[in-house]
Amino acid sequence: MTDTTSVPIEILAEEMYQLVADCAGKKNLKPGDLTKEMIAKHGPACSKDDCKKALRILIDSSRCVYSYLGGTYIQLPPKPGSEI
Amino acid sequence: MANDSGEKPETKMLDELEKGPWPSFVKEIKSAGQTSASAQDLLRQLELSYQEKKGHWKHGGLVGVLGYGGGVIGRYSDAGDQFPKVAQFHTLRVNQPAGWFYTSDAIRTLCDIWERHGSGLTNMHGSTGDLILLGTGTAELEPTFQELAQAGFDLGGSGSAFRTPSCCVGMARCEWACYDAMKLCYDLTMAYQDEMHRPPFPYKFKVKCAACPNDCVAAIARADLSIIGTWKDEIQVDESAVNEYASAGLNLQKDVCDLCPSKCMAWDGHKLSIENHECVRCMHCINVMPKALRPGKERGAVIMIGGKAPIMQGALLSSVLVPFVPAEELMDTLKELIRRIWDFWDEYGNNRERVGELIQRVGLPVFLDGIGLDPVPEMVSAPRDNPYIYFQVAKDGEK
Incomplete structure (x- = not known):
């Protein structure tokens, strides 16, 4: 039987953060990319709404920021003093 | 007072744009330059651009206000050492009231806030529909946002977001209005706050509400989802x-x-x-x-999809998705339809691909199947245009 217990939002947020950190400087990730990764990893235990909430945690805590590079992406915040 | 150096900008080429009977943005920037040093540097940089036939703006980056992914468009000068007052010259999009109705008090409040925190230059309104505040530094973004919020204003959409919906003046001033476009625009704005402020899509998604087929907001040409008032019965x-x-x-x-x-x-x-x-x-x-x-008495709206101005690919006009929705059923129909469209676009849309481009790529039948709509004749974008099918008037006695 498939385990359909939801993955806690905080765990999703942490996994999303790791993904963004791993891709920093190599690949720009859109919010949809993070959502698709999480759903692919957790299956029915993770919904689009859960991913939305997890992303909100990352943005509201300033661990990640939105950036605009032709479209909107999720990135790590700039290091203090760095020119954008 | 002029600027820090006290010298007025030399604008020999820009001065040409003040000639003639029509309004001039140069004249307006010069007027702002009497009190705003950044407006003066803006003139200097623009003069240089005209001399060199080269733009000096870079845009994008990481600027924004806390929690929001839209509403701020980062803009930097690549000649910031020459023109330090416009080295950072970010734009804020402020969500306009439906139909662009303001009290003079509200406009004074907005202008006062902007003169305290920015260049004082505005664009009322941009092609997005938002009220545009032009030119401020990164450090001023959050204080401006806080003051705007306290005055009852919010930022609009930018980036890969649900963009600030806009509408015509509708029933407020126009006798042809077939539905209450201002109310629908407001309701859509409130219903999709999260999608506007936290960009979740492959690319931008615009909704415009025109209350009659005159389409004063150019919904058919500019919006991914155009809601255009119409009637079902007789003129x-x-x-x-x-x-x-x-x-x-x-x-x-x-x-x-x-x-x-x-x-x-x-x-x-x-x-x-x-x-x-x-x-x-x-x-x-x-x-x-x-x-x-x-217009007839049985009024409502046609819902159209796929319009866009040229950026990534060429311009597209919207085509019919739902031929007629009674006015009183519009919001419920739209909510369900938008949910299905976003689900399909999220799943199959490429990066920076508008809905109209996705439909062109996969084909309308696949898209309709994906969102669970049956095809109807009104969806044919160019009826009677197929050279292999001839429509002829039936002769007497023929069926």
């Missing part, structure tokens, strides 16, 4: 008023009937007859004879 005709137009010298044959795109009208010198089932709701006759003709 209302006041025959005595038609005759008054004719008596006053209007050439009904030449100026009305001959210009009807579907040739559904005939004028015999006394009576105007209309084949309503052939009418394509172009509004031409109603616009020419507003006292004699009116």
Whole structure:
């Protein structure tokens, strides 16, 4: 039987953060990319709404920021003093 | 006072743009330059751009206000060492009230906030519909946002987000309004706050509400989802008023009937007859004879999809998705439809691909299947245009 217990939002947020950190400087990730990764990893235990909430945690805590590079992406915040 | 150096900008080439009887943005920036040093540097940089035939702006980056992914467009000068007051010159998009109605108090409040925190230059309104505040530094973004919020304003959408919906003045001022576009625009704005402030999509998604087929907000050309007012029954005709137009010298044959795109009208010198089932709701006759003709009584809107201006690919006009929705059912229908469209676009849309481009790529039948809509004849974008199918008037006795 498939385990359909939801993955806690905080765990999703942490996994999303790791993904963004791993891709920093190599690949720009859109919010949809993070959502698709999480759903692919957790299956029915993770919904689009859960991913939305997890992303909100990352943005509201300033661990990640939105950036605009032709479209909107999720990135790590700039290091203090760095020119954008 | 001029600027820090006290010198007025040399703007030999820009001065040419002040000549002539029409309004000049150069004149307005110069006026702002009397109190704003950044407006002066803006003139200097623009003059340099005209001399070099080269733009000096870079845009994008990481600027924004806490929690929001939209509403701020980062803008930097690549000549910041020469023009330090515009080295950072970010734009803020402020969500406009539906129909662009402001009290003079509200406008004063907005301008006061902007003179405290930015260049004082505004653009009312940008092509997005938002009120645009032009030019401020990164450090001023959050304080500006806080003051705007306290005054009851919020930022609009930018980036890969649900963009600030916009609408015509609708029932507030226009007798042709077939549904309450201002209310719908407001309701959509409130319903999709999260999608506006936290960009979740492959690319931008714009909704515009035009209350009649005159489409004063250019929804058909600019919006991914266009909601355009229309009617289902017959054009209302006041025959005595038609005759008054004719008596006053209007050439009904030449100026009305001959210009009807579907040739559904005939004028015999006394009576105007209309084949309503052939009418394509172009509004031409109603616009020419507003006292004699009116939209029908069974009013609502057509929902269209896929319009866009050219950025990544060429321009697209919207095409019909739902031919008619009664006015009172619009919001519920739209919510369900938008959910299905976003689900499909999220799943199959490429990065920076608008909905219209996705439909072109996968084909309308696949898209309709994906969102669970049945095809209907009104979805044919160019009816009677297929060279392999001939439409002929049936002869007597033929079915």
